Ligand SMILES: *[C@@H]1O[C@H](CO)[C@@H](O)[C@H](O)[C@H]1NC(C)=O
């Protein structure tokens with residue numbers, strides 16, 4: 076459980092505090108949190124954490140929680156606040172022209188699966204979604220679910236995670252042209268927060284309101300059931316809402332049917348809460364391979380990861396490790412300083428991993444990370460991810476997407492003849508989306524262009540050289556690290 080050595084932009088190891096992390100993410104109350112935390116503390120008691128930041132802070136929020144108080148297991152440091160507005164059913168969103176009105180009432184929990192576990196795959200809804208995926212014409216590669224325990228527990232598969240194999244992002248950093256992991260324009264930051272809505276999300280939204288910031292929220296289905304009104308507030312104040320699964324599992328470890336229900340139930344609860352269906356999602360832990368990619372495409376979902384600058388270095392603040400105890404706030408701010416430093420070295424904009432689930436992650440965001448970002452020179456253009464891809468918020472949702480300029484993932488599937496498509500399932504037809512290697516016929520993706528909006532990114536990783544090609548324009552940032 077040596078999580079600490081993997082911090083500072085290094086990829087979070089899948090094995091790192093696996094169980095503790097899952098507990099922590101599912102927690103909804105301070106009590107549950109501290110139960111998960113005391114486990115983590117025991118596991119990492121021998122680590123020596125820094126006791127100060129190693130660089131001068133250029134800015135902080137005058138009402139920030141003092142750094143010394145943003146700790147593992149700290150007593151509550153900031154009171155939670157109510158959302159700015161409670162919205163009546165039928166309210167019209169103002170940020171998206173012609174968006175559907177809010178549904179008449181909030182979702183009723185008993186109409187949804189159990190929280191924080193993968194939903195059953197034999198319900199009527201599940202059967203229908205599984206059939207839809209089979210009829211979609213998307214070829215789902217026959218890749219076995221990975222073992223739990225991450226890269227280290229998948230030694231045989233590990234030799235085959237490059238673009239000619241399973242293209243497993245978590246282990247080696249392989250991406251396809253359909254993955255989004257950067258913003259195309261230098262110094263643009265596609266801001267995002269994961270794992271909410273939580274009791275602390277309104278504190279983040281209040282700071283957003285104060286500083287005129289908007290972001291992408293990757294929301295967990297189980298958390299939406301608990302706090303649908305907060306999701307509505309996120310949405311109606313101009314933030315982008317995207318899918319982050321029902322129960323936050325490592326998606327490559329799940330069967331195809333389980334991946335389908337994790338995504339489809341989350342799409343459904345978002346649609347039931349907001350009246351719109353997201354077309355973007357983020358795999359928890361970035362855990363995606365070609366099988367999971369194909370399933371998400373069949374469900375009309377586009378994956379968004381976060382920026383990676385080498386096979387082992389990503390723009391992860393590691394804020395999610397503060398509650399678990401393996402990292403403290405000083406280390407998170409050191410990570411953020413490195414990310415800002417590296418952000419000005421790459422030729423593109425960037426996407427960073429942060430969370431609105433925990434009090435500590437919200438405290439560090441509103442108190443320090445966002446103020447530092449706002450004061451950064453050159454100035455960052457901070458927007459929801461859809462906007463950093465040069466698209467309007469409307470293109471984040473099925474119902475309002477401009478299908479002519481931004482084809483839906485399913486619209487890019489090569490049609491198969493109707494006889495085979497309506498047969499026992501399309502998995503034998505071998506159809507694939509345009510040249511992203513899902514059919515297995517494209518062993519090098521280096522020449523494929525972004526298939527839809529031109530905003531997808533493509534990354535080819537070799538041990539020493541890393542090239543980032545942005546869509547068809549193929550602006551290349553080369554870093555030797
Ligand atoms: C490694 O994978 C095996 C086979 O799936 C599993 O039984 C075991 O629990 C995994 N180990 C860890 C540490 O997750």
Ligand SMILES: *[C@@H]1O[C@H](CO)[C@@H](O)[C@H](O)[C@H]1NC(C)=O
Pocket residue numbers: 216217218235239240241515
């Ligand atoms: C590597 O992955 C590809 C794509 O899933 C698969 O077809 C191939 O059999 C794998 N090779 C090995 C050696 O496992």
Ligand SMILES: *[C@@H]1O[C@H](CO)[C@@H](O)[C@H](O)[C@H]1NC(C)=O
Pocket residue numbers: 083084388412413414415416417
């Ligand atoms: C970029 O990240 C690397 C790896 O953490 C770090 O060594 C380097 O100092 C960072 N660059 C800047 C300018 O901060």
Ligand SMILES: *[C@@H]1O[C@H](CO)[C@@H](O)[C@H](O)[C@H]1NC(C)=O
Pocket residue numbers: 473474475476477478483
């Ligand atoms: C885009 O296509 C989807 C799926 O066919 C459809 O539901 C939606 O209404 C279309 N968008 C617009 C703005 O017409």
Ligand SMILES: [Zn+2]
Pocket residue numbers: 269270319323359360
């Ligand atoms: Zn997450």
